[in-house]
Amino acid sequence: DADVTQTPRNRITKTGKRIMLECSQTKGHDRMYWYRQDPGLGLRLIYYSFDVKDINKGEISDGYSVSRQAQAKFSLSLESAIPNQTALYFCATSPGQGAYEQYFGPGTRLTVT
Amino acid sequence: GDSVTQMEGPVTLSEEAFLTINCTYTATGYPSLFWYVQYPGEGLQLLLKATKADDKGSNKGFEATYRKETTSFHLEKGSVQVSDSAVYFCALTPIPLNDYKLSFGAGTTVTVRA
Secondary structure, three states: OOOEEEEOOEEEEOOOOOEEEEEEEOOOOOEEEEEEEEOOOEEEEEEEEEEOOEEEEOOOOOOEEEEEEEOOEEEEEEOOOOHHHOEEEEEEEEOEOOEOOOEEOOOEEEEEO | OOEEEEOOOOEEEEOOOOEEEOEEEEOOOOOEEEEEEEOOOOOEEEEEEEOOOOOEEEEOOEEEEOEOOOOEOOEEEOOOOHHHOEEEEEEEEOOOOOOOOOEEOOOEEEEEEO
16 A cells, blocks of 8 residues: 555646645654645645644645644645646655655646636 | 756657766755656655765665765666656755755656667
């Protein structure tokens, strides 16, 4: 089984709809992240969390919110989706505490029409 | 600020050819350096890492050496296969400050032809 899973893998939604992307991990890592990937722009950090009570905005958090329900679960919400939020979204985890590599989920392809 | 510059692609090679993807970085402190690979339709996978100067990371026949004097972390593989076709990303995490950040290069698309 994959260590970092994301649901759904693909989603098409309409402008103005609320949508939630979910991420679960079995790696036991404290740190979790949400990124979006756009052609020509690379990966950009949306939010990151060091533990359940420590959540921080990344470089492009406007229009997004997150919830860290447990050490293993980190959800990303789009309160009112807009077409320029069409992108590939990745969740990642890292151990922290001297180990900084991040491990990525398979991604969610989101299309907002 | 911290940044990564990697050679632009696309790169097209024949099977069994030698692959080099150049990567240079700008960072304060002593960053950890990574190569990630993204196969078509998949997420990013950590390919290898190096955490201090002169460290050599290696995995699946790929190697990269952390060169502090030239601020470089070039990726190499001696004999590529069709299955190595993917997008390769060089990345760094600044240490000790902002150790949550992962700054990526733009990615290099590699296509290996049989």
